[in-house]
Amino acid sequence: MQARKKYVLLGLCACCWLVLFYWGGGVQLRLLRLLTRQQGEVVRPWPNWTDRAFLPRYAHLDELQTDPGTAESPRQRRQAWSAIYKDSRCRMETCFDFSRCRRRGREGFRVYIYPSEKNDRVSESYRKILTSIGESRYYTSDPREACLFVLGIDTLDRDQLSGQYVPNMDERIRGYPLWNDGRNHLIFNLYSGTWPNYTEDLGFNIGQAILAKASLNTEHFRPGFDVSIPLFSKDHPQKGGERGWLVRNTIPPRRKYLLMFKGKRYLTGIGSDTRNALHHIHNGKDIVLLTTCRHGKDWEKHKDARCDHDNLEYERFDYQELLHNSTFCLVPRGRRLGSFRFLESLQAACIPVLLSNGWELPFSDVIQWNQAVIEGDERLLLQVPSTVRAVGNERVLALRQRTQMLWEAYFSSVDKIVLTTLEIIKDRVFSHISRNKYMWNSLPGGLLVLPEYSTHLAHFPFYYLGLGVSPGQEFTAVIHAVSPLVSQSQPIMKLLQVVSKSKYCSQIIILWNSEKPPPSRSKWPPMPVPLTVTDGRRKTTSRFLPHVAIETEAVLSLDEDTVLLTSEVNFAFLVWRSFPERIVGYPPRSHFWDPLKHAWGYTSKWTNDYSIVLTGAAFYHRYYHYLFSHYLPQSLRTLVDRTSNCEDILMNFLVSAVTHLPPIKVAQRKQYKELPSPQGTKSVPWANPEHFNQRQECINTFANWFGYMPLVHSQFRLDPVLFKDQVSVLRKKYKDLERA
DSSP, rough: HHHHHHHHHHHHHHHHHHHHHHHHHHHHHHHHHHHHHTTTTEEEEEOOOOOOGGGGGGGOOOHOOOOOOOOOHHHHHHHHHHHOTTTOOOHHHHHHOGGGGGGHHHHHOOOEEEEOOOOOOOOOOHHHHHHHHTTTBOOOOOGOSSEEESSSSSBBOOOOTTTTTOOHHHHHHOOOTTTTTGTTEEEEESSSOOOTTSSSSSSOOTTTTEEESSSTTTTOOOOTTEOOOOOTTTSSSSOOOOOGGGGGGGGSSSSSSEEEEEEOOOOTTTTTTHHHTTTGTTOOSSSEEEEOOOOOOTTTOOOOOHHHHHHHHHHSSSSSHHHHTEEEEEEEOOOOSOOHHHHHHHHTOOOEEEOTTTTTOOTTTTTOOGTEEEEEOOOGGGGGHHHHTTTTTTHHHHHHHHHHHHHIIISSSHHHHHHHHHHHHHHHHHHGOOHHHHHTTTOOGGGGGOOOSOGGGGGGGGGHHHHHHHOOOOOOEEEEEOOOOTTTSSSSHHHHHHHHOOOTEEEEEEEEESSOOOOOOSSSSSSSSSSSEOOOOGGGGHHHHHHTTTOOOOOEEETTTTTOOHHHHHHHHHHHHHSSSEEEESEEEEEETTTTEEEEEEEEOOOOOOOOOOTTTTEEEEEEHHHHHSSSSHHHHHHHHHHHHOOOHHHHHHHHHHHSOOEEEEESSSSOOOOOOOOSSSOOOGHHHHHHHHHHHHHHHHHHHTTTTOOOOOEEEEEEETTOOOOGGOOOOGGGGGOO
16 A cells, blocks of 8 residues: 555656646747847757748848748648539549530530620730630530630639739629539639739639639649649730741750740739849849849839949849840749749740749649759749759750640640640540540640541551561552543553552552542453542532541552552652651642732742642651541631632641641652633643642641741752662663653
8 A cells, every 4th residue: 555655646746747848948049049138149950941031040040030920820721622613623524524525426515605795805816715615615605515614704814913803703604504604614813812922712612613714822722623724925926926936046945044934023013022132143244143022113212222232233234135145044932832934944944943832833733844944943033043053064955844834735825725725635534445545645646646546556647666576578559530531551550550569558548529420440440459439518618528438658649630650659759758747749849928918829830849749649647637627627628619729738738737847749740830821721620720729728728727837948858869860771670660
């Protein structure tokens, strides 16, 4: 009993000692700190690398002037977000109705735009977005066919202080009978929140709608559901857009300046910390980081001691000159996570160095951004110079090249930004026929790779070289016939014999576009390869339909009156096997810019260069048949069918847009020259003066749809080795090509 009392007493003593130590020690520590502060000593703990305040400790507090009242804890941000977006856990499987998209199989992905209401103000940027959707192959004017719905109300700018802010959004969208809590709806947004916190509040409940938003925070991004888009200005082009700058300045990989930035400096509020500290790493030599306080109405009232000096330094350098001559471009966050600097640096082949913690990068679902940008940490600004100096020349060149690929494939126009958004959503809906990461991150880009054709890389001509794959050793000849068969001496009969004698010919398809019905098989000559006659339905574009009968990768497109030798066919086919992504053929044509008419012109004159090879006698890959029929808009194909003209020019536009390369002309024994002829001559297409004028108009119509001129000039022609060399004819493989 005595022992038990002894142990209880010892336990109580120990507890009392711990309590006294805890409270008494804490009081002593607080007193010690108070005394040291009174003596003028400042106790500064060792910097914590994960502490957001690490960088400001190396700057004076009066320089940064961050308003402490604007800071939010992570819990507060999550609570604000959950109050605005009640469906923050949405995924395609839970908040999207797939049945609306599968009513018509693969053709089921259609997008409907709500009609704009009277007196609705629509910004220039949103008008471009709606135009891109309306002109796309996915648009439908019938909501019953739609898989996806887009509001006609402008939702891009949801800053309540903006003149483009649209009020009463909740009331308006609830009045739509198809709203259905936002299910299967797509909402575009560039600006959200307002001063001082700039939260991601859109001012209305998006429900289960997919959000295509700029400056998306990773905490709020719903993976596999939302789409992060880039911030772009109202001046961003609708179509085409300027090409990247790397083609003009490729070597050396490093430029005059190592790192640059020129932009606003925020004295207070969110986004001010990083920009206020940039002067610490600016050296005015190879690192030029310029900020100005001169923005906003009341900037002079709030300027600090450094503003005047910064403003003078800011004016010393030209922004475009810095952009053209810098290897790395700093892209710090502004008031929001995204910045116009991002797209500007991509175009300029200036490697973006991102300082925007928590930013979900544009199209992050499909783009591998580690191959194009360097992601830094706002808290580790002082490490940026040493980081970029450590990047080797090979890596610099690879990063710069990737910026150009991404710029031209997805960001150079509003059209491409919108279509990329739609294609990402479409790949989610039809995941069994979707693009893989390689397709999205290699030339020519995901928009020009249609997974409905195939999901295998080896089925696309532009991947052959990278995969080490060679195209097949046979071709299919497709002959476009428009004249009735009345004689065995017609040119098409001789052409059949010439083509069928090629050891590389697998089959011949005659596309019958004559007004009279095709003759029976007995009327055609016997041949060593299969012959198929198919109805072209008297449409000029039918020659480029993706005919299921074409089993080979190579297609030899021929007009019925083409005159060729078997050796010419063989040589051209072997050349095509070395360039399977291009058009390889015989008759060349060219385009030019007419400064007097301010328009593009078309010519068939024999000159020292060309940009078109007519498909009346040319090889190309069969994938271009599918791309011609499913990528190009119906309006262009209707133009071709209505005029019975220009289909060859349109195919050249398409292939050059994919490859950014010219076609290839090969040696030819017989020369063709297409000139406008006076009326009253033979009724061949080029004998009609209107035929030539139509081709002039087609060039401009096609360039307008593409948004730029994709045709590329070339002075390159391929001839057989020993062609016209002064050696024995017996040593020449293609000696027939030299006979007149």
